[in-house]
Each structure stands twice: as structure tokens, then as C-alpha cells.
Amino acid sequence: MGKRDKKQRHQQRTGHKGAASYYTVHHDDDYEDESFSFQQPCQDSEEHQEEAEEEEEENDPNPSMEMPSKFLLYQQSVQSPKGDISYLQKFFLTYVGGRLPLHLQEDFCGTALLSTEWLRSDPRRTAVGLDLDLEALQWCLENNINKVGADGYSRLSLFHGNVLNPQEARLVGIKPQELIKNIQLVESDYNSEIAATELNMLEGSTASTNEGSVKADAKIPARDIICAFNYSCCCLHKRAELVLYFKHVLEALSKKGGIFVMDLYGGRSSEQSLRLQRRFPNFTYTWEQAEFDIIERKTRISLHFHLKKQQKKLRHAFSYSWRLWSLPEIRDCLEEAGFPSVHFWLRKMPDTNENRSTEGFGIAQDLKYEEVKTFQQEDAWNAYIVAAMK
Template sequence: MGKKDKHRKGHDDHKAGGGGRDRWVKAAYLDGASEDSSDVWKQNDSRKSGRKSGGRRRADSRVGPSPNFQDGERVTVSMLEQADRKKLARTRAPGRIPMCETIDRHTCYMASVQLPTAEVHNLINIYTELRSESKAARHHPTTLREDFCGTGVLCREWCKGNAEREAWGVDLDPDVIQYSKTITLGQEGGPECERVNLTVGNVLSDPATLAIPKVDIIAALNYGVDYFQKRTDLIHYLRNSRSSLAPGGTLIVDLFGGATVCGTGGRLFERQYKDFTYYFEQKPFDLMTNLSKVHLHFRFNDGSWHKSAFTYDFRAYSIIEMREAMLEAGFASTHVWLAESTNEREVLRCADDEDQDEDDEEENQDNETREDGTSDEEVEDGKSEPRRKFGAGAYGYERVEGSLPQLQSWNAYVVGII
């Protein structure tokens, strides 16, 4: 649930591959988390003594919880939001509009969750590496269907990379499709948007009703397949996808998991951006159903919030479950690329950490070039050679074959080819 679209105004510090998914922070795991918000232990940063002194903190970049919060006290998202609300009531100048009323939730989502440039790079690399194992007629894919497309930013980025590319996006929500047409493809779009086609539709319906031609790649990212709480719906979707692919076509879905993800107390982590802090809040899994509720929150620098801006009821499928389902649905073979989350930070309630923002800025600069040595400008058709490892920062994906011990936290692409 990654970074950065550098083409969006007001977020030019969030360059693709720079400071998003590679900065997932470590959660605190607690027993007895409430239904309304995950608990986080307030604690001091043990790494603070190792940081250099003299760092300059961005003005008002983090408004911490109430000074009455004590070390070791459990702090929830609701408590943080209430503390900010009280501060706003005391300090906001008359007539000043809160930032939450000037920046919409979709803008925050695109900046904090999505990595369109890196994702397109990964899709092409996966397709290219598997072409010798498939019946693909082309060395490079030109057509993409993005399921659960939301704002359509991935479709736009796909078409931006090559004039021969065309994309179709499908989403159930007519409001977000209208937003996409007005903002993503309209106000923020370029000539490439003429080759983006967005449709309000159900990916479980007969593919013929979507009126979309068969494509080289179908991408279901940002954990879209976790919407299917029933395995029968998942199999139905996979079969529909298989019938919608061109010869040698590829279905690419992503999953998340790991030992800490399945902890008994849920998890809460944050990532900081220019105008806001992104909070990912996950409830504990239901042992009998493997379902978990996820909330995305955005807390702005002035202390205003988009609280529970997005809420999902996910079923966390395992890698083996997804691979077996793909084979059952008729895919010829399945493959896995996995990224371990190695660059995590705890959600800290240490509001006076003077050096954190400077460290964040240095981290962004260090990560602007991918681990594979390619920059955003180099991610173009024909310039990226197939490689077994690719991606950005802590999310460098590596092809996995055979067995692998459990990891603390991971993201994976599970790929089916026909």
C-alpha cells in the first residue's frame, strides 16, 4: 500500500524511486489493539545518539502529541488527531483554511502509496525476463490493463514511456474514474493521455462487457486481489484475466506479508512527505478468515487530518495460495519476485527529534538512483535490460525460485503467464 509521482505540482520532492516504499517504518506490535485504532508504544529513539547534531528541522513538519503523554503510554491515531484538533483550536489564525481542505485525499494517496515510474519499469522487466518462457509475440509489451486503477496514474505513466503504448484502466467507483479524467488525465495530463482509456466496471463481470481488447499485461497492484475475500471470487477473477490476455500475456499482482505483518497486535507505521505524514494502520488478522481491516490516514503539517481517508477489508493471501490459484485458473506457469523490507523505522512519539527531517532529506537524495543503477530518465523502452533484481531502495525486487525462510516483512509480485 509506495512513492513518487514527481510530475505532480506541490510534491516535487517525492521523486519516483526516491522516498516512498523504501521508507516503510517499523511498526510496534501490541496485544489488545482496539477496533478504532492500533496502539503504539511511545518510546525514545535508541538511534538518536548515533545521529549527527546540529540538524535543522523543517518548520512545523511534525506536531507531536500532547505534552501530557508519558513515556510508555499507549498512543493511538485517535489520540494524536484529538491532540492536533485542540492545538488547531488554540493556534489557528482566524480565516485560515486548514490544509486538509486544500489537498484532497487522492493527491495524498498518489504521493504516498503509488510509484508509477518504478512500477512501469518493473512491469516491463518482468515481461521481458519471462518472454523466453512464454508465447509472447513481442520483445516489449505495448498494451496494459490496470485493474482497480483508481486515479489512473499508472496508466498515464505507462503511456508516457513510449508513443506505441496504450492503456486501459478499470475501477468500480465512478467517482474516482471521474476524478481521473478531470485531474490525472485532464489538469495534470499530457498528450500521452489520449492513449489512456478508463472504464467504470467490475473485473468479475464477463470480460466482453468491458469492451477492452486483449492486452500484453494485466496489472492488479496496491494489493487489489486482496479485495477478494472469497477464494471462489479470486479464481473467477484469475480466469477472467487469463481470457483477457493476448498470446503470451502476463498477469502481475502484488501481495504483502511477513512475520510482523501477522502480529497479534496489528501494526502502525508512518512516512513523512513535504506537506503531510502518511499513516498506515492495520488491525490484527482474524485467525479464522485471514481478514484484516486497513486504514490510511494523512496528517498535515498544520495539524489537520484526513483521518481514515481510505479503509479496506483485505484478505491477506499467501504466495503459495496465489500461485496455486493461478494454476487452477489455467495459467501455464507462475513466478515470484520478492522484496524484503529492510529499511524500516519505528513510529515514534518523540516529537522533539531535531535531526529526523535532515536524515529524511539525505535518505531521499541517496535513493534517487535505483539500486540497479537506473534513474527515472533512464526507464524507457529499450534502455532497461532484463535483470533478476530491480526496484528502488529497500524495495529491490529479486526473483525467487525454490524455498525461502520467513521474513519479517515483504512485498511480492506474483506473476502468471499463459
């Protein structure tokens, strides 16, 4: 098979839906969230090696060997929900205080791993997830929420829709047979939890057969915290879109006070071709950033997984276009949307020239974020941006 035909077949296999066609009709990139830590420059020899490996995969004698879900690989290699939740609680108590945060909204939630971990941390907590990837939301309902417990389905609401038009988002329901399959009978005095589960079963049945009939409404508690992690705001390419999104966030926060938290990466190494590899016991995860357009401040990000047991590569498991916003641009847009205060928490990341690859999450675990007013440019840095209202 020629390289051109192979590329066409690959594009059909990955099925890009569009990161920003998620928002506007002229984009054609797939939006997914991602985590940035340690990069290494792209090398031609590595690219040639990958092409050779792809050719070998075309002739794999065991094509039927079961492949793990790309969503599972993503969760295992990229996300650290417990760490994010720890900082979310800290930010809320620092800038709002007076009560414990109970109600979370996770925008660009994907498989809503953060939301399900939020529910597990306190039985009083609720979560709302919003994403345009219906496959990822359904994967959450089938694989993540059952780890919370029987009442998890009544405390998590997943919506399929656009963050720029959240009022038109549709509630995603779980099929009754899936809910029944995941129920575990345990000794409990919480009859209310059983009743809530039965109610959610009925709601799930309705939503699964007629998803368009259930929209986001006022029954969901006003949110104490709204977050957009894994650099998801980079999927918004226009300033007007960013301001509009922040206005929707402000409207959804509790009038008693709340915070919005997003993350961002940067540094000298972020504006060039990059390759990052993390080796895990059963697979290698690769982050690839294409050439950086300094006029549009745009780049293409691709995530790849090399599965050791299957001896296969899942190339371009996720691929999308980003605009890399600057910190002052984000602050200006938040203030224009109406947030009275914006705070930056940054940490320096290891130098990319010294860290060519990593083993799991072993490096930089001890580096803490600190609130800063100024921060000198580094090779690589990571930031939480916290917008608060009281």
C-alpha cells in the same frame, strides 16, 4: 460533541462504499489500493494522542482553508509508477519476449496513475483502467490524463465496474468542456492524433450523458500486461472470487502471450497491529493495520494524512477490509484459473522494530526484487507474483 456522536459524523464524512461490497453484498468496506513497506506496532499513547488531536480539529479556527484532494495525497505518498513499469517490462521480456509490450490493463486502478505513466513512456502504448470508484476515475480524467498530451484521451479507456464482472463495466467519458480546457496547441505533423482526440471528444460527450450505453467491447486491443497492484487482490475475500477474477484476466490477455502481475506483502509483522508513518515536506502519511484475525486472515486497513500547513488531520481517508492471502494460495488459484506458470519475485523489507518511521521514500530504495523458489520467513517482505502464458 461526545465521542460517539463524533464517530458517527466521521463515518458520514468519509462515506465508505465498501471494498468488498465492491464484490459481494455482505461487505461494507471501502476498497482502495495501498503500499506496504515499514511498520511499527500500535501504541496506546499514540492512539490517545490522535484522539486529542481530533478534538482540537473540531475547534479549528480556520476550517475553510483549502484541503488537498485525498487522491493527490495518496499518489504522492504511496505510488511509484515508474518503478512498477520498469519491473513490468522486465517480467514481460523475461517470460514472453519476442516483442515490446504496448497494451496494459490496470485493475483496481483508482486514479489510474500507473496507466497514465505507461502512456507517457511510449506514444504507441494504450491502457485500460477498471475500478468501481467512479469518483477516482473522474479525478483521473480531470487531473492525470491531461499530463500525457492531447492524444492521451484516445489511448486511455477507463471503465467503471467490477473486476468479477468486467463485461458489464461502463466506459467513463470526460465532459467536452473539460477536454477542450486541457487541449494545448503545439506544432505537430501527427494529424492522426488530432483526429483521435476529436473522436474521443465525441465519445466522451456520449458517455458523460449516458454512461450506461457504452460497455467494454472487442475494439480494445488484447492486453500484453494486466496488473493488480497495491495489494488490491486482498479485497477479494473468497477463494472462488479470486479464481474467477484470474479467469477473467487470462481471457483478456493477448493470445500471442502475456503476463499478469500482482503484489503482496507478508512477514511476521504483518499479522499484528501495525502503524507506519512516512513524513513528507507538507504532510505525514500514516498506515494503520488493526488486529489480525488468524482464522479468517482478515484485518482492517486505514490510511490517514496529517496536513502540516492546514494543521489538520484527514483521518480514515481510505478504510477497507482485507484478507491477507498467502503466496501458495495465490499460486494455486492462478494455476486453477489456467495459468501455466507462476513466478515469485521477493525482497526483504527493513525490520519494523528498527524502522519506526521514514522520510519520504528514502529507505529501501536500493533493495531489488529477485526471483526465488524458496524464501525464509522474515519480519517483513514484499512480493511481485507473475503469472505468464505464451
